[in-house]
Amino acid sequence: AQKVTQAQTEISVVEKEDVTLDCVYETRDTTYYLFWYKQPPSGELVFLIRRNSFDEQNEISGRYSWNFQKSTSSFNFTITASQVVDSAVYFCALATSSGNTPLVFGKGTRLSVIA
Amino acid sequence: SQTIHQWPATLVQPVGSPLSLECTVEGTSNPNLYWYRQAAGRGLQLLFYSVGIGQISSEVPQNLSASRPQDRQFILSSKKLLLSDSGFYLCAWSGQSGRKNIQYFGAGTRLSVL
Numbered sequence: 056a057q058k059v060t061q062a063q064t065e066i067s068v069v070e071k072e073d074v075t076l077d078c079v080y081e082t083r084d085t086t087y088y089l090f091w092y093k094q095p096p097s098g099e100l101v102f103l104i105r106r107n108s109f110d111e112q113n114e115i116s117g118r119y120s121w122n123f124q125k126s127t128s129s130f131n132f133t134i135t136a137s138q139v140v141d142s143a144v145y146f147c148a149l150a151t152s153s154g155n156t157p158l159v160f161g162k163g164t165r166l167s168v169i170a
Numbered sequence: 171s172q173t174i175h176q177w178p179a180t181l182v183q184p185v186g187s188p189l190s191l192e193c194t195v196e197g198t199s200n201p202n203l204y205w206y207r208q209a210a211g212r213g214l215q216l217l218f219y220s221v222g223i224g225q226i227s228s229e230v231p232q233n234l235s236a237s238r239p240q241d242r243q244f245i246l247s248s249k250k251l252l253l254s255d256s257g258f259y260l261c262a263w264s265g266q267s268g269r270k271n272i273q274y275f276g277a278g279t280r281l282s283v284l
Contacts, residue, residue, distance in 0.1 A: 099273040099276065103274075105272055150271045156271075157204060157216050157229075158271070160213060160214035161213065
């Protein structure tokens with residue numbers, strides 16, 4: 056069975072602080088994909104990143120960075136110098152290699168950035 | 171470029187009334203299509219997904235049904251709504267090649283059953 060755990064239900068930080076959102080996954084597949092999505096107050100889910108199981112390189116995109124560690128089955132997401140616009144619910148998700156199976160989502164972490 | 175449309179954006183319906191939510195995708199062919207529900211303050215629950223016309227997989231037995239009458243059209247229906255059907259409904263699509271398992275979401279429909 057596949058599972059994604061986002062243990063942090065809600066996080067609140069002051070603007071310009073760094074914040075890390077945790078994601079731990081479970082799967083027996085050797086090939087899989089991990090995702091992060093952002094859900095702003097408007098409700099639409101916005102795709103942020105996809106990472107496959109063979110690529111453990113960390114990725115940085117502006118103030119966003121992702122740390123993938125197979126040894127701990129984690130795919131954590133860090134926002135540097137957080138801004139009020141980063142306030143949203145963030146979802147981590149997992150998919151198998153087949154491509155036709157739906158994503159398995161974590162329950163999400165609500166991030167509030169206070170000015 | 172590909173776009174996904176969902177309507178209506180907001181809906182208020184009485185208990186026992188029927189429901190029809192529509193989702194269409196433009197700019198791609200033979201997409202995988204998905205319906206999710208998100209209850210207030212909760213995570214995403216996959217309701218249905220489809221890999222082709224007339225092919226529907228149901229994840230959760232419930233009061234809802236889905237249909238795919240055309241390649242890029244996905245409809246969520248109910249004959250009689252329950253209070254527990256209230257929530258935020260999201261449609262999503264993913265492609266058949268390339269970055270094929272990335273799901274792209276519509277803007278959602280907020281359904282209130284009273």
